[in-house]
Amino acid sequence: MTKPLNRRRFLQTSAATGLAAGIAPSIAHAQDPLGIALVVPSPVGEVGWSHALAMGLEPIKAEYGDSVNITILENIPEGPDADRIMNKVVADGAKFLLAGSFGYQNGAMQIARRNPDVTVLHASGFMVAPNFSPFAAKYFQGTYLMGMAAAALSKTGKLGSVSAFAIPELITSINAFTLGAQSVNPDIEVSVVWVNSWFDPAQEQDAAKALLAQDCDVIFSNAQDTPSVVSVCEEAGAYVFNLNSSMKKNAPTKYLGCVETDWSPFFMESVKGHLDGTFEGRNAFLGVEDNVVKVVDWNPDIPAETKAKIDEVEAAIADGSFHPFTGRIVKQDETVGVEDGETLPDEAIVSMDWHVAGVTTPLPN
Amino acid sequence: MGIRMIRRTTASRRMAVLAPMGALALAIVLNFLLYIVMGNDPAAVFYALLLEPFVSWSSFSEVLLKMTPLLLIAQGLAIGFRAKVINIGAEGQFILGAIFASAIPVWFPQATGGWIWPLMLLLGGVGGALWAALPAFWRVRLNASEILVTLMMSLIAGQLLAYLLVGPWKDPMGFNFPQTVMFQWDAMVPTLIPGTRVNVALILALLWTALAYVYMQKSFQGYQLVVGGLAPHATAYAGFSEGRAVWLSLLIGGFAAGLAGAAEVAGPMGQLQRGIASGYGYAAIIVAYLGGLHPVGILFSSLFMAALYIGGDNAMVSAGLPVAAVRVFQGSLLCCYLAAIVLVRYRLVRDGQEVTA
Amino acid sequence: MPAPLLSLRGLSKSYGTVRANRDIDLDVAEGSIHAILGENGAGKSTLMKLIYGVESPDAGEMRWRGNLVSPSSPNEARSQGIGMVFQHFSLFETLTVVENISLIVPGKKRALVARIRQLGQDYGLEVDPLAHVHALSVGERQRVEIIRCLMTNPKLLILDEPTSVLPPQSVKTLFETLLKLRDRGVSILFISHKLEEIRSICDHATILRDGAVTGNVDPREHDAHDLAQMMIGRDMPEARAFAAREPGPVLLELAGLDYQPDDPFQMSLKAVSLKLHAGEILGIAGVSGNGQGELARLISGETRRHAEARDEVMMFGQPVGDLGAAARRKLGFAFVPEERLGRGAVPEMSLSDNSLLTAHGLGLVRRGLIDRGAEDAFTRRCIADYDVRTPGPQAEAGALSGGNLQKFIVGREMELAPNLFFVSQPTWGVDIGAATEIRRRLVDMRNAGVAVLVISEEIEELFEICDRIQVIREGRLSPSLTVSKTRVEEVGRYMIGAEEGAA
Incomplete structure (x- = not known):
């Protein structure tokens, strides 16, 4: 992690270089490294959401070296504190802000509006501005594949998911997981426990144990930043997978795989755009086709024929010939969610508020 | 040769001034070593931590913003602490204040008018006072420890907030995120200084401080509370009501915390979300004691604590200090202070030291 | 003549501008x-x-057996052989005697019990080592304190007003022990202000006034009047003549x-009846711990009864059993409690603020705010008067x-101009001059028609x-x-229970 100078010393240093070289401050300014700041809600640690975001900056560091100056601010609670810290880091000279949590949206958007020269990437949101891109991963592509593997390995026909919050992103992941499983075993059932926290290892473990007690034998750890669920499943002998970064070492035998997010292609593209002046705010919904979503660390227990089918589907998703949310899809309440032959548009996916049939747990409210 | 502590016959005023400064110096030395070991530049860290909050108007305005809830809550709590009514549930009363205040913009998102935010602040105070009234009732009627009950009520408040945010109060357009709608303009406390986030709540907190000063230093009711805290038997002898002291202490503390919660949700927050419960209620306990439970002392200690928070953020942003190290500094400073204030009432003497005749 | 055990030369101690001890030789x-x-x-406590x-x-300088010493803590004094029994005991009520002693004195419990019994026999300090302190009388508690001192084999024992808490019978036992x-x-x-006691037991007396020594005498060679004069530097105030008068209406019943x-550590009261008339003084005698504290709280309103029992206490003809102290005031x-610190006064507060405790009704509070000027004036009046x-x-x-605090509290309560005045231990720990003055004022109040109730162990x-x-x-x-028709011995018999059958 690169550590920036504090502001006073920063000014002293640049003034000194300016004097020594005898060049105008404006030129010195042009040589300033690009300040990139990442603000994340949890500790970066070694795994999880914040870790994946931080890792996404590594290739940028490798590529640009001293001409970028990366600051990572971890464990920043959403609300006034995050707003202040984002303002502060921009006031300190950062021109490229990565707001790594949905709850930063309002503060980050205000910064973007007030500072047209600052580029903001915001995770999981929906607001767009010329210098403000929300970004999200098509986790559902990966969880669909995971569903196929889970159904092939499940003996009880019951799958489970420990999930953070009932927001569209997580709902779509569960739905795709269910659809993928049903493509292998139409009778499969999926139970969900919402823990209503991004970070609460104790509650996550309790939730996992509850699912195991209901005979679920493959568990989807949906948006947990700790190996809490993964470890519990390894101990109990149930297959388990998670999102963002691999936790295979926490479950050496029962780790089904990881729906990994590699944000670096998107970050790299955005930084380039910022430096070239070609950045344009857009709703970046990134998936297998963008090399952002990948499934890694597949468990060798998966039958070869299933694995072959999975690879086939993955390739089809990448080239656009297959979409997991293609009809006919029936909702939990037995109405039709997607008509036969139709494909759900992105706007409907990012605001999905219903479960597919086969998910046994009703959505909260 | 060991060192012994001997109680002073009178509290040392010199020490009362020197002890906090000594504590700050000791904490700086200890953390200096830590930063050296961690490979941070101590000068840069201490600059960001201790000076930077004051050098620019934009960061000082953030100090004032952060100070506002701390000052409000701590002044309220200190009144109870002087009466030995130990309300450690300000966090819950703060949350209830935020919830009560949010009821208006959540239920009437279209309402307009200059009356909205003052009413919200008032409702917030009432909400906090009601939440504190339950422990008061149990203490007076059933002699249940207000320490335990207020703490447990805080946990309940947290659950109530979570329920409202994932349930009935969730923003229908908010993608299922656990938060309410953004409040309309009239439901926001007006900004005091353009270009900053400091709002009218700061004025209220300062007024509240003045009121607390008059109440505790000049009013007979405040005097009765202090007597109750210092000498419960004297309270009974004088015929002051112990029950009333409990009610007053908790209601005042709860009102202040609720008001702070309302000002936070209708100020920098702008909507009710889980982040509202960010520990102000607990930090204010520290602020109250750091300020010696005196209204003027609390004015300074809340400023100090707020600066420490902002400085901590600065140290993360500008000096690359990890958040854990910031907490270590804040914690070690407090420990040093608590150790140092012992010297106000005690003096150190070496074993076997001859006391000159 | 051998070197004295303890010898002080020119000892001085000031607190701010107050010179508590000046050039003391002893x-x-x-x-x-x-x-x-x-x-x-006068500086007795400071000297001790x-x-x-x-x-x-x-x-x-201070010499102990001829050697220059300067003890910097009680621990050091104890190790040199100096022990002290304070006027107010420092025993934990919920512990037994031996447990209390083992907090200070090292050793196995069994050995300590044996030593306590032995010391008890040797010096007439009998007390059950395994008894809980709360079950002991004041006299017994004092014995525990003395035993605790004796366990460290002192050569010098300091006793601060030891007899002020004892009934006459126990005083005799204590003197035998000494x-x-x-x-x-x-x-x-032996610190005391009771001249007769000093004359009966002490072989030497040093008299202090205003922090300085004013006399070194053999008390057996002087009468009480001489001693008192040395002590207060003037003639003793005369006890007020006692005007016989018809008692007025019943003000307390x-x-x-x-x-x-x-x-459970308190005494229950059984069938307590008394009537107090305007213009008379009723005394409650008894060995401490026999229910005086409980009775005082019931009369003062610090213990409130439920509404059904409100007429168990009648004041001025009204039932007040369910009223608090302020309502009765x-x-x-008006009432002076036996504990001054923490009850009659708040130790951490100034005298001014302590005036407010009960005198707030005398214009010291206006519209809820304290009138500092009035508070100060009232306090100055108490201090002067x-x-x-x-x-x-x-x-x-x-x-x-x-004693000074007692004078202040008594003054504050008298300033309330009550019609019914209740004092518990009015002269406990108060010097002879002040005690006489307090008694004189009580009699003045009686003569002016006030009903006065006094609880005292003297x-x-x-x-x-x-x-x-x-x-x-x-109880x-x-x-x-x-x-006028009773002898002291008769009261003494009631105190120790010998009169039970007769009553």
Whole structure:
């Protein structure tokens, strides 16, 4: 992690270089490294959401070296504190802000509006501005594949998911997981426990144990930043997978795989755009086709024929010939969610508020 | 040769001034070593931590913003602490204040008018006072420890907030995120200084401080509370009501915390979300004691604590200090202070030291 | 003549501008009982604190068996052979005697029990080592304190007003103990203001006034009047002539009050009846711990009864059993409790603020705010009228000597101009001059038509001022005894229960 100078010393240093070289401050300014700041809600640690975001900056560091100056601010609670810290880091000279949590949206958007020269990437949101891109991963592509593997390995026909919050992103992941499983075993059932926290290892473990007690034998750890669920499943002998970064070492035998997010292609593209002046705010919904979503660390227990089918589907998703949310899809309440032959548009996916049939747990409210 | 502590016959005023400064110096030395070991530049860290909050108007305005809830809550709590009514549930009363205040913009998102935010602040105070009234009732009627009950009520408040945010109060357009709608303009406390986030709540907190000063230093009711805290038997002898002291202490503390919660949700927050419960209620306990439970002392200690928070953020942003190290500094400073204030009432003497005749 | 055990030369100690001890010379011989006599504020307590290492002197030297010493803590004083029994005991009520002692004295419990029994036999300090302290009488508690001192084999024992808490019978036992101790080579520093006691037991007396020594005498060669004059520097105030008068209406009445306290360590009261008329003084005698505290709280309103029992206490003809202390004060009642610190006064607060405690109704509070000017004026009046020795109204109550604080509290309560006045232990720890003054004022109040109730453990005091006396023992009150027709021994018999059958 690169550590920036504090502001006073920063000014002293640049003034000194300016004097020594005898060049105008404006030129010195042009040589300033690009300040990139990442603000994340949890500790970066070694795994999880914040870790994946931080890792996404590594290739940028490798590529640009001293001409970028990366600051990572971890464990920043959403609300006034995050707003202040984002303002502060921009006031300190950062021109490229990565707001790594949905709850930063309002503060980050205000910064973007007030500072047209600052580029903001915001995770999981929906607001767009010329210098403000929300970004999200098509986790559902990966969880669909995971569903196929889970159904092939499940003996009880019951799958489970420990999930953070009932927001569209997580709902779509569960739905795709269910659809993928049903493509292998139409009778499969999926139970969900919402823990209503991004970070609460104790509650996550309790939730996992509850699912195991209901005979679920493959568990989807949906948006947990700790190996809490993964470890519990390894101990109990149930297959388990998670999102963002691999936790295979926490479950050496029962780790089904990881729906990994590699944000670096998107970050790299955005930084380039910022430096070239070609950045344009857009709703970046990134998936297998963008090399952002990948499934890694597949468990060798998966039958070869299933694995072959999975690879086939993955390739089809990448080239656009297959979409997991293609009809006919029936909702939990037995109405039709997607008509036969139709494909759900992105706007409907990012605001999905219903479960597919086969998910046994009703959505909260 | 060991060192012994001997109680002073009178509290040392010199020490009362020197002890906090000594504590700050000791904490700086200890953390200096830590930063050296961690490979941070101590000068840069201490600059960001201790000076930077004051050098620019934009960061000082953030100090004032952060100070506002701390000052409000701590002044309220200190009144109870002087009466030995130990309300450690300000966090819950703060949350209830935020919830009560949010009821208006959540239920009437279209309402307009200059009356909205003052009413919200008032409702917030009432909400906090009601939440504190339950422990008061149990203490007076059933002699249940207000320490335990207020703490447990805080946990309940947290659950109530979570329920409202994932349930009935969730923003229908908010993608299922656990938060309410953004409040309309009239439901926001007006900004005091353009270009900053400091709002009218700061004025209220300062007024509240003045009121607390008059109440505790000049009013007979405040005097009765202090007597109750210092000498419960004297309270009974004088015929002051112990029950009333409990009610007053908790209601005042709860009102202040609720008001702070309302000002936070209708100020920098702008909507009710889980982040509202960010520990102000607990930090204010520290602020109250750091300020010696005196209204003027609390004015300074809340400023100090707020600066420490902002400085901590600065140290993360500008000096690359990890958040854990910031907490270590804040914690070690407090420990040093608590150790140092012992010297106000005690003096150190070496074993076997001859006391000159 | 051998070197004295303890020898002080030119010892001085100041607190700010107050010179508590000035140039004190004192020689305590081996095997003597040496009295320190003086009014409150004369510097007796300060001197003892210097000797016992609680405080350090500003100037002067202290020799112990000829060697220069300067004890900087009680621990050090104890290790050299100096022990002290304070006027107010420091025992944990919930622990047993031996447990209390083992907190200070090292050793196995069994060995300690044996030593306690042995010391008890040797010196007439009998007490059950396994008894809980809360079950002991004050006299027994004092014995525990003395035993605790003796466990460290002291050569000098300091006793601070030891007799002020004892009934007459126990005083006799204590004196026998002290004489035995002296005969076995323990010197005793005996602080007192009771001149007769000093004349009966002490072989030497040093008299202090205003922080300086004013006399070194053999008390057996002087009469009480001489000693008093040396002590207060003037003639003793005369006791007020006692005008016989017809008692007025009943202002306080308890009719068969039964009271079972919640606290198991407290005494329950059974069928307590008394009637107090305007213009008379009724005394409650008794050995402490027989229900005086509980009775006082019931009368003062610090213990409130439920509404059904409200007529168990009648004041001015009204049932007040369910009223608090402030409500009773409004009716014209005033009360001086036996504990000054923490009850009658808040130690951490100034005298001014302590005035507010009960006198707030005298215009010291206006529209809810404290009138500092009125508060200050009231406090100055109490200080001046009742001869409270203090730097001023802003002095902390806890910094005053016991007697001065008592004068302040008595003054504050008298200023309320009550019609019914109740004092518990009016002269406890108060010097002779001040005690006489307080008694004189009580009699003045009586003569002015006030009903006065006095609880005291000093029979002489009650006999001096009361019209009638009732004795409390184990929560029961004896029949009323008219002082003019009663002898001291009769009251003493009620105190120890010998009169039970007869009553």
